[in-house]
Structures are given as structure tokens and as C-alpha cells.
Amino acid sequence: MPQTRSADQVHAALTADIVQGALRPGDALAEAALAARFGLSRTPIREALQRLAAEALVERGPRRAFVVRRLGTDALRHLFEALAELEALCASMSALRMTAADHAALAAILDRGDAPGADYAAVNIQFHEALRAGAGNDVLACLLADLNRRSLPWRSAQFQLRTGRIDTSRAEHRAILDAVATRRPDRAADLMRGHMAASLGVILDLLAARDRAYSAG
Template sequence: MSASRSADQIHATLSSQIVAGHLRPGDALAETALAARFGLSRTPVREALQRLAAEGLVERGPRRAFAVRRMTTDGLRHLFEALAELEALCAGMAALRMTPADHAMLAGILDSDDLPGADYAQLNIRFHQSLRQGAGNDVLAGMLEDLNRRSLPWRNAQFEARQGRIASSRAEHRAILTAITARDDTAAAAQMRAHMGASLGVILEMIAARD
């Protein structure tokens, strides 16, 4: 396995354990111990930890050692408030700029959600990425890149945290697509804000139950 793929594996495992609460705030993440745990060298471990630090899930403590960072509910709320407004802006611009071919592509992503064995978290990422591209604004897309990276572990976790969240998320995506195909930028933005708000609600419930 390449170092990059190994780092992806470590990153996915650790981010899932942090969000689920199996790794608690303040828990040490020593490179040597993690390398032994995964049976890998320290290079992919270091890469994975640096990615987690960029996402705000871990931080460097004394002697530059990594540890799980405490994410407060206020911190998550502020993150999702900013994300919701930028995502809503993208959705509104996409409603005015996307072509019929783009609409068909979005519909295809949503249709894939219903296939047996579909990876909904990945399809959710594709849907939001397509809207950002459809907005046709590179500056806005760049602003969203950091917020998306920091929120993605929490957004993915919601689909495991609450039974039925996938179904409600699908319905919210359909409502966004309906507004976009109608070229109703106001409705598209409002639907996106509601969608992001619903995600935050599930995540806060998940944290409350975990803690």
C-alpha cells in the first residue's frame, strides 16, 4: 500500500473515532504508538495527523505532540453557520447558472443515492461539490474549501448517528434540485440553509448523546 493510501486509511479511522467519541479530547496521538497500531511507518501517520490538524480535530500540545482537540458546540455552530451561508450563496448562483445538462447530472447523483449499497456519504460530497462548480465562482469555491474540510468528518458522521438521516437528507437534496431546475435562486438558497441547519441539529444531538 502506498504512503498516501496508508495516510488515507489512518485519517479515516482516527477521524471516525474522534467524532464518535472513542478518542476523547486531550487523548494523546503519539506517532510511534499509532505507527505500531497500524503496522505502518511514521510517515503516513504524520501525514494523517497533519490533515486532522488542518480539519481542527487534533492540535499540537506540549513538545509539539498531537492530541485530540476539544470541539465545543459553539465552535461547531459557528462553523456551520458560516458554511451554510456560503453553501446557500453557491446554491443560489447555481440556480441561475447551471445548464439543463448540469441539472441532469445532479439528478443522476440523487438517483444513485437509491441504489443498493450506495455510499451515501460520498454521494453527498459529490452533490455539494457539483453545486459549488455550478455556481461558477472560483473565489467562492476557494472560501468553501477550508470550511468543507473542517466540517466533513462531522457531516459524514451524521448518517451513522441517526437512523433516517439519510432519507431526510435525500429529501432535502431533492428540494434543492427542484429550486435549481426552476431557476429560483431565492428558494435554492433557502433550501440549502435549511439543509445545513438540519445537519447541524443532528450533529449537536450526536455530541450531546455521546457526552
């Protein structure tokens, strides 16, 4: 199995463990123990841990070993506040710059998300990426890159752990598409802010539920 693919699988498994609470803040992530758990060499384990560090899910602890990061609600709120404003700006600029062909491509992405068995988390990523591309601003895209990397595990988790969020997200996406296609930049920006606020609300609820489970345990 290629090392990159192995690293992807380790990254996905550890992300799920952290978001769902199987791994708690402060838990050690020793390379040797993880290599034994996944039956891999240390190279893909190290790559996965470095990606998790870039996403701010883990950090260096004592003796430079990785540990699960203690991420509070304020940190997530600040992250999503910044992300919402930049995403809103992308939606606004896309409403001014996207072509009819771009609108059709954006609608096709949402149609794929409506299909039975669709990987909605992947569709969500594609929709937001298309809007960023539609904004046509490389500087804005670069500013968003780090925030997207740090928020993505939480944004994907909301669909895995709160399946009802998929339906509300679909409706929000359709409303944003309508505002973009009818060239209403202010409307598109406001809808995107609301969309990101709704996601944050679900994610904070997940964190609260995880903290209650910790307390009960």
C-alpha cells in the first residue's frame, strides 16, 4: 500500500477519534504505538501526525511528542468568525464574476450531493471550493487555505455525527447558489455568513456533547 494512501487512512481514523472523543485532549500519540495499531511503518504515521498538527488538532507536548490539542470553544468560534467573513467575500465576488457555465457547474455539484448515498462532506468541500475559484482572487484563496485546513475536520464531522445537518446545509447551499446566479452579491454574502454560523452551532453542540461524555466518564 502506498505510503501516501496509508497516511490518508491514518489521518482519517485519528481525526474521527479526536472529533468523536475517543482520543481526549492531552492524550499522547506515540509513533511506535500508532505504527503497531495500524500495522504500518513510522513514515506514514509521522506524515499523518504532521497533517493533524497543521489542522491544529494535535500539538507538540513533553519531549516533543504529539498530543491531542486542547481546543476550546473560543478558539473554534474565532476560527469560524474569520472563515465566515472570507467565505462571504468569496460568495459576493462570485455573484459578480461567475458565468452562466459556472452557475451550471455549481448546480451540478449540488445535484451530486442530493443523490442517494452521496458523500456529502466531499460535496460540501467541492461547493465551497467552486465559490472560491469563482471569486477569481488568488490572494483571497491563499488567505483561506490555512483556515480551511484547520476547520475542515470539524466541518466534515458535522455531517457524520449530525445527519440532520445535511438537509439544512443542502437548503442553505441552494439559497446561496440562487443569490450567486441572480447576481445579488450582498444577498450571497449574508447567506454564506448564516451558513457558516449554522455549521459553527452544530460543531459547538458536538463539543458540548463530547465534554459531557468526558465528565460522565
